[in-house]
Amino acid sequence: MNARIPGTDRPTAGLRYRQVVGRWRLALRLARRDLRRHAGRAVLIAVMVALPVAAGSFVMTTLESNEPYAPADTEAELGPGLQAKIEGIGGPIEQFWQGNGSLWFWDAVGWTKYDSVTAVSMPYQELEQSIERQLPDDDQLVRALKGTVRLDDGEGAAMSVAVQTDFAEPDVAARFPVLQGHLPGDGEIAVTQRHRDLGLDLGDTVEVELADGTTTTATVSGIVPRTIDMISPVLLPESGPLTPPQEVVSRGFDYPLWYVVGDAPVTWSDVQDINAAGAFVTSRDVLLDPPAPVNAGSTWSGYVDWASLSVIAALVLVGLLEAVWLIGPAFAVGARRETRSLALLAVNGAPAPTLRAVMLARGLLTGAAGSLAGVGLGIAATAVLAQMIPDRLPALRLPVGPLTAILLVGVLLAVVSAWPPARRAARADVVTVLAGRRPEVSTPRWPTIIGASAAVGGVVLAVVAGAQHWAVGLSAGIVVADLGLILACGGIVALLGRVAHRLPWTWRFALRDAARYRARTVPAVAAVLVAMAGATAGLTYFDAEKVVVEGTPYWPWASTGTVAVTQGYGHVFAEDESERLQALVDEALPDAGPLLPLPVAVIPASADNSPAPRRELLDLTVLPVDPAGPDVNLSPDFNRWPGPVVTDGSDRQLLHALGIPEEHLDDVAAALADGRLPLPSSHVDADGNATVTVRAYFDDPPVEDRVLPAAVVGVPGERIRNLPILPEALLDELGAEPALGGYLVENPTVPTSEQKSLLQTRVNAELVGFASDRALDVRVETGRQPGQGSDSLLGSLSTPWTNDARPIIGLAIALAAVFLALAGTWSAVALSAVDARPDLATLAAVGAAPSARRRVVAAQAATISVIGSALGLVAGIAIGIGWTLLSRYPVEVPWLQVTALAVAVPVLATVAAWTVTRSRVTLTRRRS
Template sequence: MKTWLHSWRAAIRIARRDAWRSKGRSALVLAMIALPILGVSALDLTYRSSELSPAERVERSIGAADARFKDATVGGVPIFQDPAGEGSTPVKDYKDEPWPSGSIDVTKAIPAGSTVLTDRTGSAKLTTTHGLLMTEVRELKASDPIARGIMTLLEGRHPEKDDEVMATSHFLESSGLSVGSTLSARNFDRPYRIVGSYELPDSLDADQVNALPGAFLAPYGKAVEKAGVPAPQDSVSYLVRRPGGFTWNTVKEINTKGVTVVSRAVLLDPPAKSEVPLFQKEGFGGYESSQAASAADLASLATVVGLAMLEICLLAGPAFAVGARRSRRQLGLVGANGGARSHIRAIVLSGGLVIGLAAAVTGIVLALILTLVLQPVLEDTMGQRFGAFDIRPLELLGIALLAVLTGLLAAIVPAFTASRQTVLASLTGRRGVRRSSRVLPVIGLVALLIGGAVALFGSMVSEQVALVAAGSALAELGVVAMTPTLVGLFGRTGRWLPLSPRLALRDAVRNRGRTAPAVAAVLAAVAGTVAVTTYMAGREAQNRAGYEATLPYGVAAAFVQEEGGRDVPAVREAVQRDFSVDVRADVERVSVGKPGCPPWGGDPGCGRYEVVVPPANECPLNVTAPGGGNPAAQYTPEQRRKMLTDDWRCKESASGGMWVSDGGLLVGDAKLLQVLGVDDPATVKALADGKIVAFNRALVDRNGAVGIKQITDIAAADKASELGRPAPGKVSSVPAYLVPGDKKSYGVQALMTRATAKAAGLSTVPMGVYASTDRLPDGEQRQKLDSDLAKLGSNVELHLEEGFVNEYGIILLSLAIFAGLVTIGAAGIATGLAQADAEADLKTLAAVGAPPRVRRTLSGFQCGVVAAMGVILGSAAGLLPAIGLRLTEQREELRYYEQSVAEGWTADLTPPDVPIVIPWETLAGLLVAVPLGAALLAALVTRSRGALARRAAT
């Protein structure tokens, strides 16, 4: 034991000395290992620091209060809630009855003797230096001790008067205002002075303004209603403090009054799942995550870590091999003085141990420093403040051990290779005759065949995607194992090459221990890139084939649904000003109730409308069956298929496109028909004659009219809908003209003029604009329009039809660049090591009269040869998993399609198309540009002349 310890102690000292003498090579390997350790350590520190403890979460949620009370809006019926107070449901099941709704007075559920602080939240369009900004307004006395921890004061002070507010730092930055500025709201001219700046620790990017209770929302709501616009809805909760707090039993007792409670005591000490009635109801789960999901996450993490370690080992292995070869005389002296092969292995392995320890210390220390320095940047990126800076020593120790293990694994093969050298060969520097292992290629071939068979089975027979991934990984490892043999096969092409590339290829083949790992590293990087790009190219082709335009090409549409279309004229002018508009069509919508009502109704004095579908025109598959449930389930699959194929009422509407309004009804003129590409003169004449133009046959009744129902009693309509009955309301019948043919209308089901709507007793309000452009707007025009619309403070729905846009394009380009950088890096490493290893050969070339440029040319071809071999093998290896995954998706979609056809849920007789597309552009870039770029880069950074030295005595 003592002898073993002393031998390893000496080996570590020798390895440390060699690492210090070869600073360049050591720094290269250290950087390769330390960079991933730096990233993983920084990620661990960031994740753990941002992961709040229960006490920190409670403080940011309810401050110093013992609980937050809030109305569950179920009319006060008893409820079940989860311990966090995030989910609730009535105790009683309302399957065949209307769901309870309505508000209650929450203060009646607060126990006597409690201290209560009101927390009310609403929204308003506030004036800024740029225009208007929709902002959350919170009425909470932030200076109260109960609210401590919810907001963090950054500058100034808390509001003390009703005309004072404070604002989040993000709002001040977005609005251009500052502490001391004055702001007001639209339709509300009362000025408020900003006296302070604060932040919400859990939401740093929130635009929020804080006022005293009752100082803003109530008077603002009255002013808005006076202007004829419905007041925005607000929500209120109550921060409660009382001696003894609120236990889980107390929370359940308060739940019987229809109130949810977020309790400090419950959050800090949650009850068992069996004690939560909500989790016992069908359809509600517990806190535990799925074990299968956790196992899958761990498997994914282990796979990523394993592949990263493999890549590092493949890249670092040649460095240790060259280091061992440069130290072969020293290792020979160890053997000559009685050292065993185990001692030589220990010396080389100690090199990996020393580099691994240095990389671990360097990576973890840099991670600590960078995380501390970049903490504000990380917090701003995540949008929340850290809790305590959390350092987990055991986790960092595990990461450090991973670095040490990586270093040892990278040195294993060079260690065994060095130990097999004879003492004489090591002392004389002769390499002798070395044969490649005959066992490793066989193992690699077997792994390739088994992996390919598993991936094929997973894609053609099984439905497990994991089989495809596992088989592909095994096949790739098999190719890696076969790399030395494949490198030898590449060497046979050297007879047709000129001198410099022939020398480079011969050198790569003769030194497979150095070349094969570098080629394998390139292979692994390129295989992953090719697999992802091939898969994404297939998805892109599938998405392109299934793409459906929402508007005619080059047409823009902008809608404003709020405040009765008050900002619509400004939106129309902005579109006309910023885009190259050819034809502009202004549109309006039908409004029921007082002016300013939203289209969905719901506000006091507001209603909504429906485009009536005559009962004779309704598809039987959509008619509610007796007793409720799925209407189509009452028919057999054969009946459903027949209806979908033969009954025009059930065929999919040809209009498609985007949602424009309820029932697809718009109010406009013939310009809209022109923008939508409808050039039928009869349709234009019918619209001018006061008829409603219908694109959907189901809307027109037997009298040739379209019915529009005005619903004023929203509550009665909702109740009727729950019972499966028609909503009560006044129906206006408008003569209609059905557009002939199967013309695509892009979501517009019916169109009428304002005069037609007025004659039918329908009120209209501005809604938006359609605009065709003579050329697509460029980036500058879009940014200008976005800026102009942002100044209005309204929620503008903007659509611009650009045709199909490949969302994977930037990803494919990024992956290709990444693979190219890794490939050039790996090839450069191999070339640098080859130069160090082949210095004697280069000096021999210079001695026999080779021109200086030969050295530079040879270096470039050495790098290009390694890159080319790796790219070719990686491209072939990367196609297998991508094709396997696409075949698996094809089987899944085909099975779903066949099941839908068999059950009569679809009438589409065209099977799904899941194409397999080879990204030839990416492959061409990798096969040509990367080796060429690697060769040119290596040639540029290599000196033409090397230092001459005397021949060593033998």
């Protein structure tokens, strides 16, 4: 066989291919045996790869499983056998199998196109027949009616959505798994766990009231879980009591429902036909085999939050780099131990790519093992979570694409970590190694220069981008600064090595050793650096946020624990419902005080017979005396009540419930009794008057400035949330009249969420009932509470944490930083112990004390951790400042905490290295 190109010594393509195959066969064989021989090190690397992979897999699997509408959720929505679920809209629509931007919206029936749903209607029978005509021949329609019912067991009542269908149909029955009992037959109903929490249980007899007022009694036959599409439905048997509507009206709430049973799938074409007939379809076939997007113009890209994505990308990138720095030294240990074997391979004709392949194969195998374990771990964690919160994660679904990508990233992580040792091994001088001498270290200057420049540039970019509120720039700055510092680490270490001549011999030894073996020192310094930078940036940001949060005054709208029951925005009560409401309050809040009607001032309007008449509201704004001063306008809180509270001051309990501070109660009551507006001094002029802008809230101007009598009840600049309260005596002057704006109840403690939920349920059942145009809100004044989440990740990242959580977060950051920094330091120190063995033997031979070894190892740990901490501290503070500026917070560096961290890491690393060396546990094991 002639494997050379004729006339040359060059191999043919076939030979080159066989050489490459032979190279990797050998590399993988050596790697496999190396991992078996050094299982401890292999497991350590695999674990370091597995942890980030497990985290990523967990997040992706959880997100995928949490997706509300996706193929694997078909069973949750359609059970094991239904072909489709159809909901009548009453007019032709265009549906998309999944949501797709603002043109599409999620309403009671699924994703529908907003402008497709117009106020149309059609007879129920006609719609049902039209749908039946569009179905495949082998399928049948099973009617299911939806409606709102009121359940009353004599002790309490609740409003619920009800579904009435034929549970004798096996596929329909399978759609509603039963937790306890059985599906309803004649004279029975099934309820959800939620109803049981409210007091209904198996065997209870309840009165079922329909919207038309008809009632029937039924026995609770079963408990069913919440469902993905109807939350907490009451299930009714086919026999009633719901009856089909005459008309199906779009924009309604209780769309009629049908289930499709049979063998034929409902295809996308069928779905479009049924859409045209006036119904929305959730089809198993479509969910499992989605059609191509019907509207290519509407894509998610318009909704991508690039700022949030850039922050995520930066965090992931820095996190992966941290993992690389932590894993790298472990490979370097292996490479160092295998130096002679690699040299022997070279002697026998292995070129540099083969030597690199030998080391990379180790990364490949450990990375693959670690990644597989990590993916398995992540999926298992999601499975456990799904057991704990089945409502949120109804079905475990594996995102194959993302999981594969994560797996590959894990493998790549290990291969990239193995690359520097592989490169060094391939470049090592064979003769030097075979002679038992240490390879010479080349020290190019360009990485230091480029790295330092990038570090400075990155820090400047981060701070400037932060000040300009440019999240992408901040993220880029963070990454560039980190990479630059890491690149410059080698030069910094070398510089310190050169200036070590005045130090004691242990420090001199450690610094020069670090400089000489930069290959293992730099990853360790980088690991400490990144961990410290992250921690310092986090602490800086959270400290600034703390200042903002603590500096932001909290304005309660009532005294703590007070419960308000109000109408929707701008509505007042048409009649006094205090008697009925008092009974509900007594049931839900047994310790509460009396119900306090809340009078508000409104502009008289024509008679309105609706249960929640909407009046023209009186918008009253008190201007500060000094328009240029720091004090702002005072207005009634329209988010709470439909107008300024009006009283003559005699009801001290009402004033107290409104949250007027105790020290101002007398003054406020006196002012109101005197017909004056109670105000802080900043809003009352020298003549005892206040300038008030009066206008009708919903109408356009005229706006009128009025001068009204006022009385001082607070110091300048003091804000009392519910001021101004309007004295009854001024109503006539303003052309207003009192109306019932809501009710207040003072509770000695903040009601629990269960109490609030119970009161809301009872209020809905007793006061709202089937009135679809009325809503009653139960609200509780809880005092200062955690900040609410934001709609973007960036927002949620910058959402203020609670005072309670802040110390825990700070501690978690500090502990994570300490852990990562120590891991990085110790791995390098362990490697250094291997390299320094001949030197230490020499030292012992020339009479160094037995403690010399410990002192050297401790000094090496100190060298790495001090350099990493110092650089990380500087970078972290700069990045933290950028992040803080991005969030428009004032810059506040927590010097005490970051200094403590910067001191604690080196001290811990040094002390622990000293201790471990003496005990000969970790370091000696690594050396074997």
